[in-house]
Amino acid sequence: MGTKSLCLLLASVLVAYYVYTPIPENIEERWKLMLINAGFRTVSHVAEFAEWLGLMHYMEVLMMITSIEYTAPISDENVTVTDTKFNNVPARLYIPRKQSSGLKRAMIYIHGGGWCVGGSAMEPYDLLSRWTANKLNAVVVSVEYRLAPMYHFPVQFEDVYTVVKFFLQNSVLAQYGVDPNRICISGDSAGGNLAAAVAQQLLDDLEVKVKLKIQALLYPALQTLDLDLPSYKDNENKPILPKSLMVRFWSEYFTTDVSLQEALASNRHVPAESSHLFRFVNWSNLLPEKFKKDHVYASPIYGSSMLGKKYPGFLDPRAAPLLVDDTKLLGLPVTYVLTCQHDVLRDDGIMYVSRLREVGIEVIHDHIEDAIHGVLMFITSPTDLALGHRVANKYIEWLNVNL
């Protein structure tokens, strides 16, 4: 064998080693997912390298890559698409063209991306909004909130809250021909977090008279207290959201100070003074047996009270909607929760389902056994998956019947 072929063989082995990640048994299109995940890992490595060189912040690199997927607001035969501002916060607006006699339904959508990346203009989000507008004949408002590391909590929350509050005014709804009784707030991942937080905070806002009919939380992040839940342990290195990245997203939401990130990574960040909050995320009580498997519940280990004082955000229900008393859950709208089996955030969603059901809120829980985090991002070529289409259709069909 010549040196050239030996080098080629060695290179192929290295590439194969790099691309190969164990994909859960029950997942279809394994090789495509493996390639997609290799792409994600490459981006992450490039970002780490750029950060190590001191060239750019890790999230800025991710942001640059995701911005390749941005699309202009282009109207099509079914939907008029425009970029606008509600009370100075940008949003992309989708208005169905179909002539209809009655009032329309409305969807307020909040994109994911760990509070750090992404945008309503990203191709998959844009497509999902078009489908929603078209299939439901609904007005869709897709919020463009400001992101970390430039902006930290509560800016993301407040941007979304501002848009929602503006839109829910009767005069604004009338302007768009929207039925005030048929409005949904929805979001995926960090967007699901923001949707849940906004839905809770609206309950106490006496200035908002219009009530949401539905909140749809798609694999949401809902708590910062326990980052060692069974789902975090079972899915630590699953595509496309490894635990390390989720920890980084949480941390960046509050600060660029790495001491919080380190404390979060070792799950020693909650000060003893906040020990009372742990009952809200006690998976030993809140998870059905099938998700506990052979995990053993351990009492929390507390961290320094300095972190909690410096970055109180991570103990704030506007960032972690699971951290509220049951009384604060009363009055929430009908709730659709989508969770994925192979997802670090799985148990956040499941625990919220348990808590909401305990206080009598109607919850529809769609748990997808063969799904990974972020499935709804995989609906556009070349990274489209049959799974992404299936889950998107299911979600939109459910909305069509229930909104």
Ligand SMILES: *[C@@H]1O[C@H](CO)[C@@H](O)[C@H](O)[C@H]1NC(C)=O
């Ligand atoms: C417009 O809506 C029709 C009917 O739902 C659909 O078949 C068509 O593909 C849509 N057009 C676009 C550009 O999405």
Ligand SMILES: *[C@@H]1O[C@H](CO)[C@@H](O)[C@H](O)[C@H]1NC(C)=O
């Ligand atoms: C969590 O629940 C278990 C089982 O009910 C209980 O033994 C434990 O004390 C609880 N922990 C906290 C912090 O609430």
